[in-house]
Amino acid sequence: MKLESLKKGSHFKRALKDKKIHSEYFSIFAVKNFIKPKNKKNLIISFVMKKKIGNAVKRNKIRRKLKAIVVKLLKKRGAINKDYTYIVFGKPKAYKEKQDILLPIMTKCFNKIK
Numbered sequence: 057m058k059l060e061s062l063k064k065g066s067h068f069k070r071a072l073k074d075k076k077i078h079s080e081y082f083s084i085f086a087v088k089n090f091i092k093p094k095n096k097k098n099l100i101i102s103f104v105m106k107k108k109i110g111n112a113v114k115r116n117k118i119r120r121k122l123k124a125i126v127v128k129l130l131k132k133r134g135a136i137n138k139d140y141t142y143i144v145f146g147k148p149k150a151y152k153e154k155q156d157i158l159l160p161i162m163t164k165c166f167n168k169i170k
Contacts, residue, residue, distance in 0.1 A: 057130050059123070060093050062102045062141065067091060071143050077165045081150040081158055082122060085143040086169045101126060101142040109148050118146040125155055125162050136166050 062068055067090075074087035093100050103122055105115040122144055129135040136142075150158060 058095065058098045059126065060098045060100045062100065062143070067141075068102070068143065071141050075169055077168050079161050079165060081147055081153060081161060082165075083145040083147070084162075084165050084169065085145070086140045089139055089141050091141070097138075099126075099130065099136065099138050099142075101144065103144050103146065105146045109146065110151070114148075114151055115146070118148075118150045121150060121155060121158065122146055122162075125159050128159065129163060129166065135163060137170050140169060 062071065070090060071087045072085050075085065077084045077086075089100065091100065103119045105119055107115075109115050109118065126136070126144070
C-alpha cells in the first residue's frame with residue numbers, strides 16, 4: 057500500500073470541486089477516482105499547506121503528521137475508501153496537537169466521505 061500524489065494542476069482543480077469536509081486541524085477534499093493509480097492497491101492523496109502557516113519546518117511537520125495518520129488509517133480495514141482521490145489541507149492548529157488527538161478526528165472525516 058503506497059500513497060500516490062496528484063501531479064497536475066488540472067487534477068487538483070477537479071478534486072477541489074466535489075466533496076469537502078472541514079475540521080479545525082485540516083480540510084479534506086474528495087472526488088471519485090478520475091485517474092487510475094499506478095497500482096490498484098495505491099491511494100491517491102495529496103497533502104497541501106499554505107505558505108501563511110509558517111516556515112518550511114512547520115509546514116513539513118504538519119504534512120508528516122497528517123501523512124502518518126493516513127498511513128495508520130490505511131492499516132485499518134475500511135477506514136479510507138480507495139475509490140476516491142483526496143487532497144488534505146493542513147491548518148496551523150495541527151502543528152501543536154498530538155497524533156492521538158488528530159487520529160479520531162480524521163477517522164470521522166473519512167467516514168463522512170463514504
